[in-house]
Every structure is written in C-alpha cells, then in structure tokens.
Amino acid sequence: MEISRNEERVLRHLLSTKDKGFVREQSLEIESLSDREISSAVSWLDSKGLIELQKETGSRIQLSNEGEEFLEKGLPEERLFLVLQEEGKLPVRKCMDILGPSEGKIALAQLSRFGIRPKAGEISISDPDAIKKEIGRRKKFLVSLREGEKDLPEDLVDHFRKRENVISVRAVTTRLVKISKDGEEYLSTHAEEERIDFLTPDMIVSRSWKGKRFRSYDLNTPVEKIDSASKHPMTYLIERVREIFLSMGFREMKGHYVEYSGWNMDALFIPQDHPARDMQDTFYLKSGKEVEFEHPEILEVLKKVHEKGVEEYPGWQYDWSEKRARELLLRTHTTVSTIRYLYENKEAPLALFSVEKVFRHESVDWKHLAELHQIEGAVHSKEANISTLKWLMRIFYESLGFKDIKFLPSYYPYTEPSIDVVVKINGKEVELGGSGVFRPEVTKPLGLKEPVIAWGLGLERLAMIYYNLSDIREIYNSDLDWLKNFRLIP
Ligand code: PHE
16 A cells, blocks of 8 residues: 555654544644645545544534624624613614614614513613623624634524524534554554655756655555546447448448549439439539549440440430539449449459448438438349348348348339338337349449449438437537437447
C-alpha cells in the first residue's frame, strides 16, 4: 500500500495525538495543509484502514439575514422597551409608527410574553429589570453566535428557533479520527523520507526530482466513474457488418461519392428515360464542361446494349445519348462501385462488399434520409444463383441476431430475378433492401463470364431495429444521452 505525502503527514500528526483518543477533524492543524487537503487525506486514510473514523451528528446554528439586522439596530422588543422606558406610556398605534408594522408586531408579541399587554389602547411597562436582563441575554446570544461560539444556552436556541428568520439551524456531521493499529504499524515500518507526489514543470526544469523517490500509483484505488469517449453507435454497427463479410472471405471495396451517370445508371442497364434518373431522385453536379469518361471504351458497348440489346435480349430500343452518360452525380447507390470493380477485376470467383454512403434527393422524414449508407455486396462465381443469394442474406442477418427473414419478389432494371429482403421484428415487417442476379445485359457487355449475385441493403433501416429507434433521424441528431447509453443487442 502506498500513501501520499499529505496522508503521511496527517497520519504522523494523529500518532502524536494518539493519547487523546478520537479528535475532531476540524481541530487538526498541520502546517501548510488546508482544511480540504486534510479532509481528503483523512478520507483516503480511512479507505486504507490506517485510521479509525467516527461520525458525530450535531447542528450548526447561524445568524440569518434578519438576525444580522437585529444585531445592528437592536431586537424589536428591545427598541420598543427603550422607548417605553423613556416615555412611560405609549398608544399602541404610536408603537407601530415608531417600529414599522412588521417589527412593531414582533415587539408587541415579545413584550406580551413578559406580561406587558395593551390596556385601553395604551402600553406601559412594569418590572423593567427582569425584561432588561432577558433582552440583554438575547443580545449576547446573537453576538456570540456571530462570533462562532459553540456553547449556546439551550433555552435561547429554542426561543430563536421559534422566531422566524433570526437564526438558521442545519444538521452537520463532524468526523472524529484516531490512528488505527494498522496505521501505527504502517508508520513503524515506513521511515519518513522525502517522496514526490506530483511532478511539476518547475521540478522538470530544475531537475530537482533527480535521485528522489516517487510515489507509485496504486492501481487498486477506487476512482470515480466518468464518461469516457466512445464510438458512435453507427460505427459499432458498421464494424460488425464488416466483420461478418470479412470473416467469410469477402473483399472490401471503396468507391467515390461523385460518379458518372454512365456507371451509376447506364452500365446497370437503367434506361435513360427511367424515372430514377430524374432530378427528383438524383443530385447531379453542375459541371459546365464535358468531362472525360473514365473508361471511354465502354461507351460504345453501352450504346449498343441499350439500343439493340445483347444476344437474344432485345435491349430498350431507343436513341442512347453519350452526353447523358458523361454527366456527374452524387452516387445514388453503391451498386455503382460493384459494377465498376467487377469490370476492372473480371476474374471469377470474386466476393465483394462495401459499407458506404449514398445520396438521394429525398424529403427527410421518420424513415427517409437524403444521405444514407448501403451495405453493398456481390459474388461473381459459377456458384452464384438465387439460392446462394438467399442463403447469404440469411447468414448475414442471422449473424446480426435477426432470425426471421423473408424474401419478396421485386424489380430492378439490372437484376432478374430480383428479391427484396424483409426482416420480421416484433410482428412488424421491415424492408431492408434489394438484391438479385445481374441480368445478361449487365454482365455480358462488360465481359463478365460467370453469374453475379448482388445486394444493396439499408444500414440506417437496420440500425433502427438494431437500436430500437422509431425515427431514422434519431441516429444522427447527436442526442448525448443516447450516445452515452445506447445498448448493443448481443
Ligand atoms: N441498388 C439497389 C438500391 O439501391 C439495391 C440492389 C443492389 C438491388 C443490387 C439489386 C442488386 O436499392
């Protein structure tokens, strides 16, 4: 066990007062230690069992505002008494004029306790000596209170307690301390030596620490719990999702926020007059000048497949515009990364995934955001088919703890068949995203030989059920209480 310099000094002091038994903590006087330092040392010594500590509850009596005022100008009964002594007799109304209505009332009430009561609207004193004596005691009491005297006459404490606002009485606990057997033992086995508790900049500059002993840290000392930094709930969820795919041997891909329409849409066989290409859904960039398409060799290929199709598939049969394919936009889905990655890495088998942000021109409400994340993935393999896709989706959601999942037939221009993934939770069905097998119009023109299954799942939707939120906006509104106390579903 280690004790600090201050604790040691307090303990040594207590050794010297050992014969007195328990002493009040307040009475400890140790050179250059403040009351606070002493009190903190006492608490630590107590937690280490080096002292014995007793608590004594008592009350602290203090003058309150009105009491201070009475001390300055005299107690109301005293002031009335002095006037009466001089005048002999006074009409009650006059008394009230002299003292003011509230203090006049107090003065009359107090004097009535001495048997002085108005007769026929007038007031006078009899036995002045007894009153004078009692008033004198009361004054002395207030003075001794101000001076912090401890031994106060009980009857006067009672008296003033019953009068409003003159004194305040608070319960206080005082600590009484005494060195314990362990404390004595500690001191007898630890010689007094100079030890450094705190290293200060001065000590570093002057090198005065050299050759001295430092107090070591006691790692078992209990400390107050504080809020430390923690990860955002979404960061936790993204990490779990990444772990699941990485552990299955998937390769993580990274894409770009800004993409060509050609990759985001045309390469995925989305026709140029498709409603999803409207300004409604997509943020296009104002570019002004024509931008170079990154893979100019596919422009011809895309034109052909959109206008005439591929093999026995007839295509969309319209005039395809290269200009539209060159337009820049904020990617509306991460499937753009998948198709680009597959084109740049054609050899199968390949399993890919990403968890990245996409942008949609969407009005924000309880279940829609304009910026959201997608859990994207694809498998390019001989083995890729609708069954492996469903199996993968089940494995993925089961790893996150969702056992009850369902598939609904759906439609995307780039997949056939297409299926939406639905999770059943507390009797509700939540749609989490789309998936399917890429159409030949997508894979063949880009030279992909094997079937490709792909999916794009909403991360925020998943977070809502994962963290039990009823409004998607709660995820990003930085509610500190939630950020500190959110619970992971095991
Ligand atoms: N890209 C689709 C979306 O954004 C999801 C999807 C991905 C569908 C891959 C089929 C295949 O909703």
